[in-house]
Amino acid sequence: MSANEALLTLEGWFTYHDFRKINWEKWKQASSEERQAAIDELTSLMRVWNDAESETGGSTAVYSVLGHKADLCFIFLRPTMGELDELKTAINKTRFADYTETDYSYISVVELSNYVNNPGQDPKANPHVRERLYPILPKWDHFCFYPMNKKRGEKDNWYSMTMDERRELMQTHGLTGRKYAGKIKQIIGGSVGYDDWEWGVTLFAHDPIELKHIVYEMRFDEVSARYGEFGNFLVGNYVNEEALRKMFAL
Numbered sequence: 001m002s003a004n005e006a007l008l009t010l011e012g013w014f015t016y017h018d019f020r021k022i023n024w025e026k027w028k029q030a031s032s033e034e035r036q037a038a039i040d041e042l043t044s045l046m047r048v049w050n051d052a053e054s055e056t057g058g059s060t061a062v063y064s065v066l067g068h069k070a071d072l073c074f075i076f077l078r079p080t081m082g083e084l085d086e087l088k089t090a091i092n093k094t095r096f097a098d099y100t101e102t103d104y105s106y107i108s109v110v111e112l113s114n115y116v117n118n119p120g121q122d123p124k125a126n127p128h129v130r131e132r133l134y135p136i137l138p139k140w141d142h143f144c145f146y147p148m149n150k151k152r153g154e155k156d157n158w159y160s161m162t163m164d165e166r167r168e169l170m171q172t173h174g175l176t177g178r179k180y181a182g183k184i185k186q187i188i189g190g191s192v193g194y195d196d197w198e199w200g201v202t203l204f205a206h207d208p209i210e211l212k213h214i215v216y217e218m219r220f221d222e223v224s225a226r227y228g229e230f231g232n233f234l235v236g237n238y239v240n241e242e243a244l245r246k247m248f249a250l
């Protein structure tokens, strides 16, 4: 084994998952004019994000989040980190933000690991690869997000395995994933150097049961069973402007 078999990764858009909790007490105390103005401001921002969505400009999706961990998640994919910073600040400048708390967020960059490359070809010239590096978020009804690591234990250490060993395990992973074609869309963000875990996994589904099925089935693949370490899971439902207005109507 060579001393360092880091593989080449391909990077696409930078990603920012902005999870917000709503301060409902404060929201209920606000006047109806104030609430209306806050929602109007947020929805006009959402329209700007939708209109800007393109192959070169990035993509945005908004989800409501179940459970106590968050109420909303804004998912932003953009060409530069500067744009992500501007988006965060733009939200924070709205009246709506006065009713939110930002307990959690996640920064990564859309990543393809080159375990399955075609030697001699420029991967970024391949439209299929470009589609995965610069994906338009699918706006399917449900999403889940969780961060994960590959284990660096004394016995099981992903990073001290050879490239061939890792490639073989990733091929099995890819085969499991392919069974979910059309049911699950995954966006893998590499977050080494950016956030607390090594990857942020965002899954989209039409049927929330498929989120459970894929995560469960993958637990049996050696790469997850032996090397996967997982953070908190968050799950939610897609919200467009109408759904958002309904969510905040009192």
Ligand code: VOV
Pocket: 111, 112, 113, 114, 115, 116, 148, 150, 170, 173, 174, 176, 177, 178, 180, 181, 184, 185, 186, 188, 199, 201, 203, 214, 215, 218, 219, 224, 228
């Ligand atoms: C729709 C499902 C699906 C499919 C088709 C799929 C396929 C593939 C392929 C072909 C490849 C390798 C090349 C590349 O594209 O990077 C990957 C890579 C990766 N995956 Fe994946 N994955 C899926 C889905 C999928 C899920 C559900 C998870 C979470 C794992 C779990 O246990 O909860 C995951 C994780 C990852 C990660 C963290 C990486 C990077 C690993 C690294 O060490 O670099 N992934 N993945």
